[in-house]
Amino acid sequence: MAGDVVRGRQKVDWARSHMPVLEAIRRRFETEKPFHGLTVSAVLHVEAKTAALALALAAGGADVRLAAGNPLSTDDDAVTVLREEGLETWAEKGESIAQYQAGIRAMLDADPDVIIDDGADLVALVHSTRKDRGKIRGSTEETTTGVIRLRALEKSGALLFPAIAVNDADMKHLFDNRYGTGQSAVEGILYATNLLIAGKVCVVAGYGWSGKGVAARLRGLGGDVVVTEVDPIRALEARFDGFRVMPMLDAAPIADLILTVTGDTRVVREEHFRVLKDGCLLANAGHFDVEVSRKDLEGLAVAHRPVRPHVEEYRFADGRRAYLLGEGRLINLAAGQGHPVEVMDFSFALQALSAEHLAKHGRSMAAKLHAVPVELDRAVALAALPSLGLRIDELTEEQRRYVASWEEGT
Numbered sequence: 568m569a570g571d572v573v574r575g576r577q578k579v580d581w582a583r584s585h586m587p588v589l590e591a592i593r594r595r596f597e598t599e600k601p602f603h604g605l606t607v608s609a610v611l612h613v614e615a616k617t618a619a620l621a622l623a624l625a626a627g628g629a630d631v632r633l634a635a636g637n638p639l640s641t642d643d644d645a646v647t648v649l650r651e652e653g654l655e656t657w658a659e660k661g662e663s664i665a666q667y668q669a670g671i672r673a674m675l676d677a678d679p680d681v682i683i684d685d686g687a688d689l690v691a692l693v694h695s696t697r698k699d700r701g702k703i704r705g706s707t708e709e710t711t712t713g714v715i716r717l718r719a720l721e722k723s724g725a726l727l728f729p730a731i732a733v734n735d736a737d738m739k740h741l742f743d744n745r746y747g748t749g750q751s752a753v754e755g756i757l758y759a760t761n762l763l764i765a766g767k768v769c770v771v772a773g774y775g776w777s778g779k780g781v782a783a784r785l786r787g788l789g790g791d792v793v794v795t796e797v798d799p800i801r802a803l804e805a806r807f808d809g810f811r812v813m814p815m816l817d818a819a820p821i822a823d824l825i826l827t828v829t830g831d832t833r834v835v836r837e838e839h840f841r842v843l844k845d846g847c848l849l850a851n852a853g854h855f856d857v858e859v860s861r862k863d864l865e866g867l868a869v870a871h872r873p874v875r876p877h878v879e880e881y882r883f884a885d886g887r888r889a890y891l892l893g894e895g896r897l898i899n900l901a902a903g904q905g906h907p908v909e910v911m912d913f914s915f916a917l918q919a920l921s922a923e924h925l926a927k928h929g930r931s932m933a934a935k936l937h938a939v940p941v942e943l944d945r946a947v948a949l950a951a952l953p954s955l956g957l958r959i960d961e962l963t964e965e966q967r968r969y970v971a972s973w974e975e976g977t
């Protein structure tokens with residue numbers, strides 16, 4: 568659907584006015600032009616906050632091209648703004664898989680110098696269709712699932728260029744995954760259903776950075792939160808944080824809501840659907856739509872119908888019903904507005920600085936997975952403090968010496 572440019576401008580302006588760290592980087596880029604003559608291809612959720620990142624890169628001299636990182640997460644109004652600004656943008660809300668793949672191919676056809684990826688689909692396309700890196704100086708990766716894929720690529724010895732794991736920076740996962748997914752996944756569920764969390768048994772599958780955020784928010788709304796895990800340490804952490812922990816097979820019969828956020832596949836599948844409580848809501852906040860098995864739902868159900876936007880009812884032979892939200896895709900983007908603006912300020916500031924790092928140093932960096940340079944992580948944190956009205960102490964000279972020495976004890 569064609570977006571509305573006035574609405575789009577309002578959304579982008581609102582985002583930019585709440586992204587002070589990225590805006591400061593944009594102003595520096597405008598004078599320094601670190602991307603002069605370079606093409607940046609980005610596969611991201613195309614919405615207002617992403618537009619702020621794209622415009623910052625363009626201000627730095629980049630020829631920016633964007634494609635959707637998910638068929639359901641596009642904001643058509645933001646797309647209209649980007650196109651009006653002259654940025655080639657391949658994204659339409661609800662696009663077909665063929666359209667989605669064509670967009671990613673177009674990003675590669677642009678012969679990029681720098682890649683910004685979310686889920687590693689563009690990097691995977693480079694590696695499945697090419698034997699050499701071409702002009703590519705390197706790529707940055709936004710999310711946990713993409714980092715897992717890059718690590719596998721690196722381990723197989725096939726990675727063609729340096730990749731920076733933006734997701735693993737402290738200023739990314741401590742805020743974006745935990746507080747961003749925590750708030751926005753719940754927002755997506757509420758928007759899709761208009762139901763009350765208080766009094767519901769809410770099962771959170773995966774107690775990683777995102778799962779911790781979601782579990783805390785659901786508890787804050789009065790949910791009775793149960794955690795499922797495969798990692799014994801994370802399971803203990805969830806228990807010590809005050810949540811019940813049990814296998815999915817035990818959780819499914821008591822669940823009013825199941826939210827997966829694992830980065831894994833088929834976390835909720837046929838054996839769970841067979842014992843699922845009647846009326847259970849099923850949602851996913853993990854990167855790909857494979858965590859709740861739609862195929863198993865379709866195989867087991869005797870009837871299927873949409874019941875309201877973002878909600879599909881599956882009826883089983885014994886009359887029980889399950890409600891799949893947002894087609895099992897990232898619920899915070901499919902039914903909600905994505906992450907809150909402020910956390911994307913941190914994440915996209917890191918993306919902008921990591922892309923600049925690759926533009927400057929990518930050709931001399933080893934073809935492996937790199938951490939975000941610690942000084943960039945710290946620079947984003949330092950720039951973020953005043954935006955929240957915060958000041959912190961500095962080490963005194965005496966303290967600097969003390970923490971640097973091994974000689975001083977009791």
Ligand SMILES: NC(=O)c1ccc[n+]([C@@H]2O[C@H](COP(=O)([O-])OP(=O)(O)OC[C@H]3O[C@@H](n4cnc5c(N)ncnc54)[C@H](O)[C@@H]3O)[C@@H](O)[C@H]2O)c1
Nearest residue numbers: 710711712773775776777796797798829830831852853854
């Ligand atoms: N919705 C969003 O906007 C958003 C934001 C950030 C991350 N993500 C995605 O969310 C997923 C999780 O990210 P994260 O940063 O929390 O990762 P993480 O690695 O910190 O945590 C994942 C957790 O899931 C657990 N897990 C794996 N398989 C499981 C299974 N079968 N059952 C139960 N638990 C299982 C792991 O042990 C781990 O503790 C990834 O796909 C990531 O890309 C989405």
